[in-house]
Amino acid sequence: NAGVTQTPKFRVLKTGQSMTLLCAQDMNHEYMYWYRQDPGMGLRLIHYSVGEGTTAKGEVPDGYNVSRLKKQNFLLGLESAAPSQTSVYFCASSYRNGDLRLNTEAFFGQGTRLTVV
Amino acid sequence: QQPVQSPQAVILREGEDAVINCSSSKALYSVHWYRQKHGEAPVFLMILLKGGEQKGHEKISASFNEKKQQSSLYLTASQLSYSGTYFCGTLTTDSWGKLQFGAGTQVVVTP
Numbered sequence: 001n002a003g004v005t006q007t008p009k010f011r012v013l014k015t016g017q018s019m020t021l022l023c024a025q026d027m028n029h030e031y032m033y034w035y036r037q038d039p040g041m042g043l044r045l046i047h048y049s050v051g052e053g054t055t056a057k058g059e060v061p062d063g064y065n066v067s068r069l070k071k072q073n074f075l076l077g078l079e080s081a082a083p084s085q086t087s088v089y090f091c092a093s094s095y096r097n098g099d100l101r102l103n104t105e106a107f108f109g110q111g112t113r114l115t116v117v
Numbered sequence: 118q119q120p121v122q123s124p125q126a127v128i129l130r131e132g133e134d135a136v137i138n139c140s141s142s143k144a145l146y147s148v149h150w151y152r153q154k155h156g157e158a159p160v161f162l163m164i165l166l167k168g169g170e171q172k173g174h175e176k177i178s179a180s181f182n183e184k185k186q187q188s189s190l191y192l193t194a195s196q197l198s199y200s201g202t203y204f205c206g207t208l209t210t211d212s213w214g215k216l217q218f219g220a221g222t223q224v225v226v227t228p
Contacts, residue, residue: 031214042119042220043159043204050214059119059217090158094216105161106149106206106216 002026006091006109013081013116021076021112023091031094032074033106034058034066036087043090049074050096081116088113118142120207122219129195129226137190137222139205148181148188149206149216152199159204162190192224200226 007022023032030051035043035058045058047066055066063085065077074093078085092106120141127135139148147166151159165181165188176193192199202221209215 031216033216035218040220042122043206043218044119045215045217048215056215058215092216094214096214105164106151106159107161108158110158 004091004093004107004109006089006112008112009110010113011115013078013114015081015083015116017081018077018079019081019114020078021089021091021114023074023076023093023109025072025074025093025107027093027095027107028071029093029107030071030096031106032068033092033094034064034074034076035090035092036060036085037090037111038087046076046089083116086114086116119217120205120219122203122205122222124222125220126223127225129192129199129224131197131226131228132194135192135195135224137192137203137205137224139188139190139207139219141186141207141209143186143209143211145181145183145186145188146208146210148179149208150179150188150190151204151206151218152201153204153221154201162203195224195226197226197228200224 004025033048034046049068052071089112091109094106150162153159167183179190181188204218206218
C-alpha cells in the first residue's frame with residue numbers, strides 16, 4: 001500500500017514556465033487537498049476536492065489550477081510560475097466517515113520542493 | 118481563514134509539560150492535530166469532535182471546547198521525540214471537507 005504519492009519530489013522552474021504536480025492515492029479516499037508550506041506560514045490550503053469531478057478554492061488559490069478527473073488523482077497546475085510560488089507543496093487525502101461533514105485523519109504525501117528562479 | 122495557534126514556539130526540558138492552543142473565528146465541527154519533523158510530512162496525532170471529547174496519544178492529549186471554538190494540545194512529561202512542529206487543523210460548520218491548518222507551534226525538547 002503506497003498511500004499518497006507525489007510526483008515529482010523536486011523541481012526547478014524558470015519564471016513563466018508551466019508544470020503539473022501529480023498526487024495519487026490508493027486508499028479510495030474521497031477528499032484530497034493541496035497545501036503549500038512556507039516558513040512561518042504553516043500549511044496553507046490551495047485547493048481541495050470532496051469527490052471525483054469536484055474542486056474548490058482554498059485560502060491561496062491564485063496562480064494555481066486543479067483537476068480531479070479520477071478519484072485517485074489530484075493534479076495541481078501552475079500555468080505561469082512566479083518566484084512567489086517557490087515553496088514545499090504537500091498533497092493530502094482523507095476518508096469521509098459517514099457524516100458528509102466529517103472526515104478522518106489526513107494522510108500526507110512526502111512533499112514536492114519547487115523552486116522558481 | 119486559518120485557525121490561530123499559540124505560542125509560536127516553546128522550548129522544554131525533558132519531563133516538562135506544555136500546552137498548545139488553537140482557536141477559530143468560526144464555529145468548529147472538528148479539530149485535527151498533527152506533528153511534523155524537520156524535512157518530513159505531517160503525521161496525524163488525533164481528531165476531536167464537537168462535544169468536548171478528549172483524546173490521547175502516548176502522553177499527548179487534547180481537549181476541544183466547541184462553545185469557545187478552541188482546542189488545546191497537552192504535552193505531558195515531554196520526551197525528546199516530542200520535538201517538532203505541531204499543527205492544528207480545523208473543519209468549520211459552514212464548510213464541507215475544507216481542512217485548514219494553523220501556522221504551527223515549534224516545540225524543542227532538550228535533554
